[in-house]
Amino acid sequence: MVPLIVCEDLWKVYRVGDVEVQALRGLSVTIKEGEFVAIMGTSGSGKSTLMNILGCLDQPSKGHYRLGGVEVAGLQPDQLAEIRNQKIGFVFQSFNLIPRTSALENAQLPLLYRGLSLKEQRALASVALERVGLKGREHHTPTQLSGGQQQRVAIARALVTSPSLLLADEPTGNLDTQSSDEIMAILKGLNRDGITVILVTHEIDIAAHAAREIVIKDGQVLSDRTVQDRLS
Amino acid sequence: MTTFVWLTIVTALRILQRNRLRAGLTMLGIIIGVGAVIAMVSIGEGAKLAVQKQIASMGANSILIWPNYSMVSGVRGGQGAVITLTVADAIDLKKKIPLLAETGWSRSGSMQVMSGGRNWNTNVIGASPSVLTIRDWAYSSGGPFTQTDMDTAARVALIGQTVVDNLFESGEEPVGAVLRLKNVPIRIIGVLSPKGQSPSGSDQDDVVIIPFTTAERKVLGTSFLGSVNGIHVSTDRTEDVFDAVEQIREVLRSRHRLQGDRPDDFTIRTQIDVAKVQEGTSETLTGMLLAIASVSLLVGGIGIMNILLVSVTERTREIGIRMAVGAKRLHIMMQFLIEAMTLSMVGGGVGVLFGVAAARLTSIIAGWPTVISGQTILTAFGFSLVVGLFFGLYPANKAARLNPIEALRYE
Numbered sequence: 090m091v092p093l094i095v096c097e098d099l100w101k102v103y104r105v106g107d108v109e110v111q112a113l114r115g116l117s118v119t120i121k122e123g124e125f126v127a128i129m130g131t132s133g134s135g136k137s138t139l140m141n142i143l144g145c146l147d148q149p150s151k152g153h154y155r156l157g158g159v160e161v162a163g164l165q166p167d168q169l170a171e172i173r174n175q176k177i178g179f180v181f182q183s184f185n186l187i188p189r190t191s192a193l194e195n196a197q198l199p200l201l202y203r204g205l206s207l208k209e210q211r212a213l214a215s216v217a218l219e220r221v222g223l224k225g226r227e228h229h230t231p232t233q234l235s236g237g238q239q240q241r242v243a244i245a246r247a248l249v250t251s252p253s254l255l256l257a258d259e260p261t262g263n264l265d266t267q268s269s270d271e272i273m274a275i276l277k278g279l280n281r282d283g284i285t286v287i288l289v290t291h292e293i294d295i296a297a298h299a300a301r302e303i304v305i306k307d308g309q310v311l312s313d314r315t316v317q318d319r320l321s
Numbered sequence: 322m323t324t325f326v327w328l329t330i331v332t333a334l335r336i337l338q339r340n341r342l343r344a345g346l347t348m349l350g351i352i353i354g355v356g357a358v359i360a361m362v363s364i365g366e367g368a369k370l371a372v373q374k375q376i377a378s379m380g381a382n383s384i385l386i387w388p389n390y391s392m393v394s395g396v397r398g399g400q401g402a403v404i405t406l407t408v409a410d411a412i413d414l415k416k417k418i419p420l421l422a423e424t425g426w427s428r429s430g431s432m433q434v435m436s437g438g439r440n441w442n443t444n445v446i447g448a449s450p451s452v453l454t455i456r457d458w459a460y461s462s463g464g465p466f467t468q469t470d471m472d473t474a475a476r477v478a479l480i481g482q483t484v485v486d487n488l489f490e491s492g493e494e495p496v497g498a499v500l501r502l503k504n505v506p507i508r509i510i511g512v513l514s515p516k517g518q519s520p521s522g523s524d525q526d527d528v529v530i531i532p533f534t535t536a537e538r539k540v541l542g543t544s545f546l547g548s549v550n551g552i553h554v555s556t557d558r559t560e561d562v563f564d565a566v567e568q569i570r571e572v573l574r575s576r577h578r579l580q581g582d583r584p585d586d587f588t589i590r591t592q593i594d595v596a597k598v599q600e601g602t603s604e605t606l607t608g609m610l611l612a613i614a615s616v617s618l619l620v621g622g623i624g625i626m627n628i629l630l631v632s633v634t635e636r637t638r639e640i641g642i643r644m645a646v647g648a649k650r651l652h653i654m655m656q657f658l659i660e661a662m663t664l665s666m667v668g669g670g671v672g673v674l675f676g677v678a679a680a681r682l683t684s685i686i687a688g689w690p691t692v693i694s695g696q697t698i699l700t701a702f703g704f705s706l707v708v709g710l711f712f713g714l715y716p717a718n719k720a721a722r723l724n725p726i727e728a729l730r731y732e
Binding site for chain 2: 141144146147166167170171173174175179181185186187188189198199201202203204205206207210246250
């Protein structure tokens with residue numbers, strides 16, 4: 090079976106003024122379908138850049154990235170938007186919900202760009218909200234929800250399209266311990282249901298929820314092992 | 322795609338509602354612009370219609386010939402100083418030019434008229450009966466005098482509404498009453514229906530019309546019999562007016578023995594000439610007003626562009642989120658275009674109401690005629706939509722070209 094993610098010799102070079110910054114330097118990684126992977130690294134290690142490329146928000150300067158067998162490097166912005174809409178769900182540290190808009194409408198958002206009817210959008214979004222335990226709060230706006238609940242709306246929004254890949258960038262960074270545990274429990278549950286989850290974090294105990302742990306340093310893979318190996 | 326458009330319109334309306342003051346101020350430009358366009362065009366169209374009515378009141382196919390100055394040993398008299406047109410000229414025109422349907426002639430003078438204890442200075446016209454037909458007079462009571470009256474120099478008169486108002490109490494019946502002109506008693510046999518102002522601004526109803534012969538022999542007097550200060554002719558069809566004018570010129574020049582390059586001793590004026598000048602004036606005026614109103618619409622458009630640019634900046638993060646979950650450039654672009662057009666459409670709608678109200682008020686307060694046509698409203702409204710679309714393009718394009726990563730990071 091084809092692995093979900095295949096990265097080969099990824100390079101990303103930025104130019105900040107006269108200085109050339111090499112965020113990724115020949116990074117290669119393969120992730121199979123159904124895995125729960127934590128990507129770790131200090132700030133400036135290149136993990137955010139990798140995350141953006143894996144999420145089809147950015148393009149590598151050089152190298153190959155195949156998602157579900159499809160070469161992503163070199164696609165046009167609208168083609169990337171299509172892939173994000175069809176295959177990828179995002180969860181961000183700062184929730185990134187649209188303000189003054191109900192939980193239901195936030196969860197519906199990706200479906201708006203799929204051309205579904207309003208009825209279908211509402212039905213799917215309701216199911217997704219129920220799955221993250223927010224039944225009954227469909228019409229609350231973000232300011233009427235706690236941080237943990239807001240993040241759950243964000244997860245519902247990521248789920249609503251039934252993506253093959255869920256990318257969570259520091260999903261618990263703005264949350265207290267209890268909410269963090271709840272969020273991680275939801276992510277684990279989703280992974281058990283077959284969704285591939287990639288978790289970007291710098292907290293070692295959050296990473297411990299994953300099955301595999303990849304540490305990035307200076308734009309390259311420093312270590313790649315199962316969490317069990319690290320703990321033992 | 323239709324679901325997307327509808328939901329986006331709903332979202333746009335919600336955003337407008339949320340920022341009512343801001344949206345209101347932004348729309349003000351469009352409201353004033355559309356309102357001004359509608360009010361101005363209504364006033365312009367009203368003026369044009371009024372002119373057309375006036376022209377019609379003068380008889381659209383009628384041609385008026387009046388005597389020019391004459392030159393005696395190099396001394397030029399003023400217009401009409403010497404009478405050079407005669408009844409014989411008029412009769413000859415009728416005989417020689419088959420295009421002419423009616424031919425009449427008149428003499429006029431300003432004179433004090435009396436009735437009972439009242440008196441009034443008015444314009445007394447001695448006219449042949451066909452002048453009444455050519456000028457298309459109607460009667461609010463009584464009727465015209467006849468060829469017999471003309472032949473017998475009957476002492477009968479038709480009077481205009483202004484004269485009625487000044488010589489009679491309201492409710493008093495003028496027909497049958499007797500006027501005294503220069504101590505000549507003259508019986509009123511008809512009251513002319515009001516025509517209002519002429520295109521040159523004189524009161525067409527301030528008039529007493531008597532048979533030409535009566536005027537010549539008994540009232541106005543004359544330097545020599547048969548001299549007239551106006552020949553009135555008309556054609557059956559408006560298209561024939563210009564040919565008729567040429568033929569009249571030829572006949573009159575030959576009768577007056579004007580040879581080579583000697584100037585005409587008469588002037589020919591058609592109602593079409595007058596109409597053209599008047600319509601030209603009102604069209605120029607409408608055009609100018611419209612140009613000024615359009616500037617306001619343009620400024621309104623710039624206001625929309627400004628507020629949308631602010632909105633794009635404020636909502637950079639939202640744009641980033643939308644892109645991350647799969648919005649294509651076209652989606653983002655349409656979202657902001659729809660917002661721009663919603664602003665201009667709501668503004669345009671309110672502007673239409675204001676414009677119609679302004680036109681009505683102008684009619685009521687200033688008494689100017691206004692014409693509000695559906696076409697004007699549609700055009701103004703459509704124009705506001707185009708303004709919204711045009712000035713929305715730049716901000717919408719700016720939003721669509723944002724980099725999703727930078728947009729998501731925007732604080």
